[in-house]
Amino acid sequence: MENDAVRADRRCDDGRVVAMTDETRDISAEDVCILIPTLEEAATIGDVIDGFHDEGYTNVLVVDGGSEDDTREIARDRGAEVFVQSGDGKGQAVREAMRYVDVPYVLMLDGDGTYDPEDAETMLEPLAHGYEHVIGNRFADMDDDAMKALNGFGNRMINRAFRFIHGADYDDILSGYRAFTVESFERLALDSDGFTIETELAVECVKHGVDTTVVPVSYSARPEESETNLHPIKDGGTIILALYSLAKTNNPLFYFGSLGVAGILAGGVIASYVLWRWIQYGAGHEILALVSAAAILLGVQLLMFGVLSDMLVTLHREQRRRLEQITREARQGNDDD
Known part of the structure; x- marks a missing residue:
């Protein structure tokens, strides 16, 4: 420090x-x-x-x-x-x-x-x-x-x-x-x-x-x-x-990524329950299966959105730093004059 x-x-x-x-x-x-x-x-x-x-x-x-x-x-x-x-x-x-x-x-x-x-x-x-x-x-x-x-x-x-x-x-x-x-x-x-x-x-x-x-x-x-x-x-x-x-x-990869992981995990838990019920009792749960698939798909989409958002934020920060550098150089040039 x-x-x-x-x-x-x-x-x-x-x-x-x-x-x-x-x-x-x-x-x-x-x-x-x-x-x-x-x-x-x-x-x-x-x-x-x-x-x-x-x-x-x-x-x-x-x-x-x-x-x-x-x-x-x-x-x-x-x-x-x-x-x-x-x-x-x-x-x-x-x-x-x-x-x-x-x-x-x-x-x-x-x-x-x-x-x-x-x-x-x-x-x-x-x-x-x-x-x-x-x-x-x-x-x-x-x-x-x-x-x-x-x-x-x-x-x-x-x-x-x-x-x-x-x-x-x-x-x-x-x-x-x-x-x-x-x-x-x-x-x-x-x-x-x-x-x-x-x-x-x-x-x-x-x-x-x-x-x-x-x-x-x-x-x-x-x-x-x-x-x-x-x-x-x-x-x-x-x-x-x-x-x-x-x-x-500020950190969209973490924000949307955590939501995406939560969705994937929730869908995985539901899918595991549906699979266990089918293996154990031969009973199917179509609605729960659809819910698990939707949760997993939503989670994957949120992860992808987080990656894209993070790329945009990184690009924005880089552009801002370049503008700040140009501004500092211009001010320095004016001071030298």
Whole structure:
């Protein structure tokens, strides 16, 4: 994992080799918007904002999901810009908040006090070296009581599923501590409304070739007076379904291939039962035989469709990379002139 130095070149998760230089961008605190989605965070939001002010970041944008406590009032008193989102859910809040961002970089985190403002420099440093999206890895320095055993197990299973389905290792795709360029965010096609926004961000980064890296951050337990809005079983299941659904356009071979294999296996089981009944009792089941044949044929067709879709996605990515290379070369030529 690269987060301490810039090399002459770098191989991305999808196999691309990206040329890098020793030049770094100059990112000042004025270039960064601290984006904090909130919902009932009166117990912690003040300390979070104060923490970033202590680090020199004064451009703080709080997007509130309709809190009934004093979240908005406290945030305004601490000098943050505050607005209430028009819809529901964290994903919708993030998309809407980006309309208010007028600087090139965003540092996004939850307002529950679990993330440390002192990690801001660690999060932003890779952007200065050419990366476009940074994920803070909570497991690198996590308090013992920061995450329940069930949540920790679920997080690791989801990360493994992401690595298997989408072919990238981001260590902690559910982390709410993110840093990214506004330009890279605008390239992503996001439509998630709820807590699956982090999952969708990770998948879209892979899909659109956004240069992404992971850095270690600290993760603290929620204060006792702060209640979580997460439901481990319900939200975990939603995230798993999102991972699978998003494979439709990012890894169609897996998506349609898994459906095809399921169809073939189901047809094979039914066909085996029909054959066993015929051998054992001499009784035929024409309808079940037709069902098994249809299931097998559908499974084969889905497999073929997955292969063809994967070829189209690969071709599309290659064309996009060529266009990006041409664009970079044209910009470089203009700069030289």
